[in-house]
Amino acid sequence: MNKEIHIQKTVEIAKKKKKKSTHSIASVLVWASALLVVAVGIGIVIYIMIQGVPYLNSSLFEWNYSSENVSMLPALINTIFMLILSLLIALPIGIAGSIYLVEYAKKSNPFIRIVNLMIDTLSGIPSIVYGLFGSLFFVKFFGMGLSLLSGALTLSIMILPIIMNTTQEALREVPMSMREGSYGLGAGKLHTILHVVLPSSLGGIISGAILAAGRIFGESAALIFTAGTLAAVSGNIMDPARTMAVHLYALSQEGLYIHETYASSAVLIIVVLIMNGLAGLIKKCSERNTIHG
Amino acid sequence: MDKIEIQDLDLFYGNFQALRKINLRMKAHEVTALIGPSGCGKSTLLKSINRMNDLIENCHIEGKILVDGKNIDDEDVNLLRKKVGMVFQKANLFPMSIYDNVAYGPKTHGIKDKKRLDEIVECSLKQAAIWEEVKNDLKKSALALSGGQQQRLCIARALAIEPDVLLMDEPTSALDPISTAKVEELILQLKENYTIVIVTHNMQQALRIADQTAFFLQGKVIEFDRTQKIFNDPKEKKTRDYITGRFG
Amino acid sequence: MNNTLKENMARSIFMMAAALSIVAVLIICIFIFSNGVPAIKEVGLFHFLFGISWDPEHGLYGIFPMIIGTLVVTAGALVFGVPLGILCAVFLVFYCPKKLRPKVNVIVNMMAGIPSVVYGFFGLVVLVPFIQTMTRTNGMGVLSASILLAVMILPTIISVSQTALSSVDKSYYEGARALGASHDRTVFKVMLPAAKSGILCAVILGLGRAVGETMAVMMVAGNQAIIPFGIFSGTRTLTSHIAMEMGYATDLHRQALIATAVVLFGFILIMNGIMTLVKRRMCHE
Numbered sequence: 001m002n003k004e005i006h007i008q009k010t011v012e013i014a015k016k017k018k019k020k021s022t023h024s025i026a027s028v029l030v031w032a033s034a035l036l037v038v039a040v041g042i043g044i045v046i047y048i049m050i051q052g053v054p055y056l057n058s059s060l061f062e063w064n065y066s067s068e069n070v071s072m073l074p075a076l077i078n079t080i081f082m083l084i085l086s087l088l089i090a091l092p093i094g095i096a097g098s099i100y101l102v103e104y105a106k107k108s109n110p111f112i113r114i115v116n117l118m119i120d121t122l123s124g125i126p127s128i129v130y131g132l133f134g135s136l137f138f139v140k141f142f143g144m145g146l147s148l149l150s151g152a153l154t155l156s157i158m159i160l161p162i163i164m165n166t167t168q169e170a171l172r173e174v175p176m177s178m179r180e181g182s183y184g185l186g187a188g189k190l191h192t193i194l195h196v197v198l199p200s201s202l203g204g205i206i207s208g209a210i211l212a213a214g215r216i217f218g219e220s221a222a223l224i225f226t227a228g229t230l231a232a233v234s235g236n237i238m239d240p241a242r243t244m245a246v247h248l249y250a251l252s253q254e255g256l257y258i259h260e261t262y263a264s265s266a267v268l269i270i271v272v273l274i275m276n277g278l279a280g281l282i283k284k285c286s287e288r289n290t291i292h293g
Numbered sequence: 294m295d296k297i298e299i300q301d302l303d304l305f306y307g308n309f310q311a312l313r314k315i316n317l318r319m320k321a322h323e324v325t326a327l328i329g330p331s332g333c334g335k336s337t338l339l340k341s342i343n344r345m346n347d348l349i350e351n352c353h354i355e356g357k358i359l360v361d362g363k364n365i366d367d368e369d370v371n372l373l374r375k376k377v378g379m380v381f382q383k384a385n386l387f388p389m390s391i392y393d394n395v396a397y398g399p400k401t402h403g404i405k406d407k408k409r410l411d412e413i414v415e416c417s418l419k420q421a422a423i424w425e426e427v428k429n430d431l432k433k434s435a436l437a438l439s440g441g442q443q444q445r446l447c448i449a450r451a452l453a454i455e456p457d458v459l460l461m462d463e464p465t466s467a468l469d470p471i472s473t474a475k476v477e478e479l480i481l482q483l484k485e486n487y488t489i490v491i492v493t494h495n496m497q498q499a500l501r502i503a504d505q506t507a508f509f510l511q512g513k514v515i516e517f518d519r520t521q522k523i524f525n526d527p528k529e530k531k532t533r534d535y536i537t538g539r540f541g
Numbered sequence: 542m543n544n545t546l547k548e549n550m551a552r553s554i555f556m557m558a559a560a561l562s563i564v565a566v567l568i569i570c571i572f573i574f575s576n577g578v579p580a581i582k583e584v585g586l587f588h589f590l591f592g593i594s595w596d597p598e599h600g601l602y603g604i605f606p607m608i609i610g611t612l613v614v615t616a617g618a619l620v621f622g623v624p625l626g627i628l629c630a631v632f633l634v635f636y637c638p639k640k641l642r643p644k645v646n647v648i649v650n651m652m653a654g655i656p657s658v659v660y661g662f663f664g665l666v667v668l669v670p671f672i673q674t675m676t677r678t679n680g681m682g683v684l685s686a687s688i689l690l691a692v693m694i695l696p697t698i699i700s701v702s703q704t705a706l707s708s709v710d711k712s713y714y715e716g717a718r719a720l721g722a723s724h725d726r727t728v729f730k731v732m733l734p735a736a737k738s739g740i741l742c743a744v745i746l747g748l749g750r751a752v753g754e755t756m757a758v759m760m761v762a763g764n765q766a767i768i769p770f771g772i773f774s775g776t777r778t779l780t781s782h783i784a785m786e787m788g789y790a791t792d793l794h795r796q797a798l799i800a801t802a803v804v805l806f807g808f809i810l811i812m813n814g815i816m817t818l819v820k821r822r823m824c825h826e
């Protein structure tokens with residue numbers, strides 16, 4: 001009898017404890033933290049949208065920038081040029097380098113460790129230091145001046161780590177058996193890499209490229225001293241070019257065009273969000289593909 | 294002349310010796326089965342015949358393998374692999390369409406003519422007895438096929454480069470009994486045109502399809518003879534023990 | 542023959558591409574150091590690092606205020622960002638309903654994608670006026686910069702800690718629960734300590750991002766080249782120091798700015814070194 005009562009009591013206490021634990025201080029704390037983070041993230045985006053989107057009108061998309069009409073179109077077009085040029089430089093180098101590290105170098109080769117250490121170092125360098133380096137090296141030393149090209153070269157070093165990290169990961173995810181299948185059919189190494197390994201890892205590589213594009217889109221510190229701040233559509237790669245992020249910075253410093261500044265921020269956020277979403281989507285799709293394989 | 298001749302083959306992974314003094318001969322248009330417990334070196338030997346072991350770091354070979362009387366080390370490795378096709382344990386199709394999977398090999402070896410490729414694809418799929426099942430879905434992803442279909446497609450892919458020899462590394466170990474039966478039937482048909490070397494875990498399978506069988510243990514060939522002889526009247530006690538299921 | 546030639550050429554091209562990252566780091570080092578070190582020599586290492594006034598017109602090049610500014614602002618960002626980030630990661634791994642988790646992560650990734658100028662602008666139009674009215678100061682200074690940076694490093698801290706926490710062996714959790722520990726106790730006393738190296742990585746990465754951030758800080762920190770005297774005092778970090786004056790600086794002034802980048806570079810190299818050590822220790826564990 002006594003024992004039974006004892007057991008009953010224990011069970012009751014256990015039940016109480018369980019109930020209590022779902023509302024413990026710890027759980028309240030973590031929920032609150034998560035809520036705060038989410039609120040801040042969503043808050044920033046929504047605030048900028050509400051303030052900016054209503055002022056997105058056609059005059060902001062006129063060909064010429066003037067102090068009466070601070071059109072963002074030139075900056076937008078320059079950003080696209082900058083994006084294409086930087087990716088054209090960085091993608092082939094990054095992909096080729098990753099291919100060497102994953103497909104050619106032996107796992108024990110210290111070269112892999114050194115290159116990856118350098119990649120980590122590059123990704124840790126602050127963007128203003130890139131800007132400084134770009135202005136010393138490309139702008140002055142090579143005499144390219146403040147130009148689209150100087151900016152793109154600087155940015156391509158900056159995004160190299162993103163591309164090489166994602167590409168290496170994507171290449172490593174291609175199963176060894178896929179390569180064996182190709183070798184077994186008498187295909188050479190290069191043929192196997194170009195026709196089997198690269199196509200299989202395309203999803204990962206593209207999502208890395210989009211991440212890099214997002215970085216380029218949002219970059220300002222590295223560009224002010226390499227590509228300049230001239231707000232006109234650049235006719236060729238030796239012309240200076242103000243990109244969207246630099247445009248936003250310039251407007252916010254002038255402080256005269258508050259609505260236009262909000263509108264530019266909104267555009268910047270929209271583009272970056274679309275890019276992030278796209279990168280995530282492509283990665284998810286390609287992951288689904290490999291799981292089936 | 295024998296199609297494949299293996300002479301005094303030693304194979305090392307670093308310091309570990311995986312194969313010891315292997316001597317085997319395989320006639321054209323015969324099926325040779327390699328049996329033995331896991332880790333006995335039978336797959337390693339199979340992969341030596343088309344030099345897939347070249348891909349492994351620290352792998353080092355002594356002795357000779359002759360195909361058509363020529364030492365395989367003297368041949369261009371890609372041409373060797375074209376002559377000696379391979380089907381792997383797990384279907385390893387490329388993430389492409391069915392058509393592109395089969396056409397991959399011929400394209401690799403320089404065939405660009407669309408009509409010729411169409412012919413090769415159709416012919417290979419027919420030989421692999423999968424044509425009827427996929428002829429309307431050639432543009433669909435190969436990865437959507439069932440396991441058994443995938444493995445037969447792998448065989449078709451290997452046939453498309455028109456090899457003389459077909460190496461098969463436990464091709465049915467991941468398949469259900471019905472698919473296994475189909476693949477075995479296929480192997481018996483292919484024997485007419487190809488020399489086949491097959492690694493198998495399944496003793497009954499060796500008995501059903503192989504003309505001759507080699508029994509491996511710890512990197513050595515214990516016994517090598519006609520299949521009927523090996524299964525009905527083995528010379529070695531170890532072979533008898535393995536076949537009757539006393540170990541392995 | 543032709544084929545081997547092609548293979549070998551491809552191999553060398555790929556290798557050169559991989560080596561380019563080493564070349565890039567070397568060239569960056571060479572150019573920054575060779576342009577910056579002469580200025581340090583001319584000013585004197587001690588006067589440069591510990592000189593408390595920066596006044597190029599009178600030949601005074603002390604970056605001590607900026608070093609302190611960077612340290613204070615970064616420390617502030619960590620004080621706000623690290624606990625919040627880790628708690629959020631704990632939430633995502635151990636408390637979050639399964640369906641909610643990807644949604645929260647979408648928002649965290651979104652925060653990682655917002656450009657720093659947008660953060661800066663948001664800080665300028667929302668955070669600064671808010672602190673202005675709350676404290677009757679001008680709003681730009683250590684506190685604004687710290688809060689803004691904290692928000693900016695949150696995604697890094699959350700995603701890296703999350704990876705660290707979810708890679709802790711599940712059996713630890715089961716083992717602790719089997720001994721009668723509650724969910725909370727298990728999470729905070731067993732799982733969190735087990736992931737400490739990974740979380741340390743997260744903090745160091747966040748620290749790196751905070752030290753390196755330029756534009757956002759520049760837009761809200763006030764940028765006075767003085768040693769900050771309180772949390773509402775204006776301050777200037779090493780990065781914004783370079784960005785502020787690089788546009789018009791010449792001669793020694795310019796070189797002194799590049800020398801500032803040398804110091805910044807040193808910071809980053811030290812942090813990368815610590816990071817490598819932590820990673821290596823993680824592998825050994």
